[in-house]
Amino acid sequence: AQKITQTQPGMFVQEKEAVTLDCTYDTSDQSYGLFWYKQPSSGEMIFLIYQGSYDEQNATEGRYSLNFQKARKSANLVISASQLGDSAMYFCAMRKNTGNQFYFGTGTSLTVIP
Amino acid sequence: KAGVTQTPRYLIKTRGQQVTLSCSPISGHRSVSWYQQTPGQGLQFLFEYFSETQRNKGNFPGRFSGRQFSNSRSEMNVSTLELGDSALYLCASSGLAGGPETQYFGPGTRLLVL
Numbered sequence: 504a505q506k507i508t509q510t511q512p513g514m515f516v517q518e519k520e521a522v523t524l525d526c527t528y529d530t531s532d533q534s535y536g537l538f539w540y541k542q543p544s545s546g547e548m549i550f551l552i553y554q555g556s557y558d559e560q561n562a563t564e565g566r567y568s569l570n571f572q573k574a575r576k577s578a579n580l581v582i583s584a585s586q587l588g589d590s591a592m593y594f595c596a597m598r599k600n601t602g603n604q605f606y607f608g609t610g611t612s613l614t615v616i617p
Numbered sequence: 618k619a620g621v622t623q624t625p626r627y628l629i630k631t632r633g634q635q636v637t638l639s640c641s642p643i644s645g646h647r648s649v650s651w652y653q654q655t656p657g658q659g660l661q662f663l664f665e666y667f668s669e670t671q672r673n674k675g676n677f678p679g680r681f682s683g684r685q686f687s688n689s690r691s692e693m694n695v696s697t698l699e700l701g702d703s704a705l706y707l708c709a710s711s712g713l714a715g716g717p718e719t720q721y722f723g724p725g726t727r728l729l730v731l
Binding site for chain 1: 648662667673
């Protein structure tokens with residue numbers, strides 16, 4: 504069974520600083536995808552970034568980057584230059600490449616302090 | 618492109634009633650997945666539909682059912698509502714079968730069972 508672990512229930516970061524949100528996963532599959540989503544208080548899940556298990560380079564999307572360490576089975580999200588609007592829940596998810604089911608972690612609540 | 622839409626956004630029901638939630642995927646997307654999100658259980662996968670067929674199913678009782686229409690719109694039905702069904706129900710759509718397709722989420726339907 505696939506399992507996604509986010510060990511930080513809550514994080515605080517000063518505005519304009521960088522922050523790393525941790526995510527580890529457990530799978531016996533060789534081919535899979537890793538995703539990060541942001542969920543503001545409104546409830547909608549917003550896609551941030553994707554990393555394929557065979558991608559050799561870490562994914563980047565604007566201020567978001569994914570620190571992918573395949574041997575350690577970790578896929579940490581790095582947010583650079585935090586903004587007040589980054590305050591939200593952040594979920595790490597994994598998708599097996601056989602089928603379309605996503606497995607989500609329990610989330611990390613990020614608060615950006617002015 | 619318009620995003621995933623869900624209706625209604627908010628719903629209040631009483632125990633024993635049934636409810637139907639609707640999801641319209643992004644145009645061209647053929648896969649629709651449903652998730653239940655509660656504070657205690659987090660994000661849990663309900664089921665996925667692709668081309669009008671249920672392709673994956675999570676571990677929920679038979680009171681939870683769904684269907685998909687030829688235009689890829691999907692409905693989810695919960696019969697004999699229980700207090701524990703109070704949750705945010707999220708729908709997500711993705712494109713082609715197979716491959717590391719990203720799921721894009723709708724704003725969710727908040728269901729309160731009294």
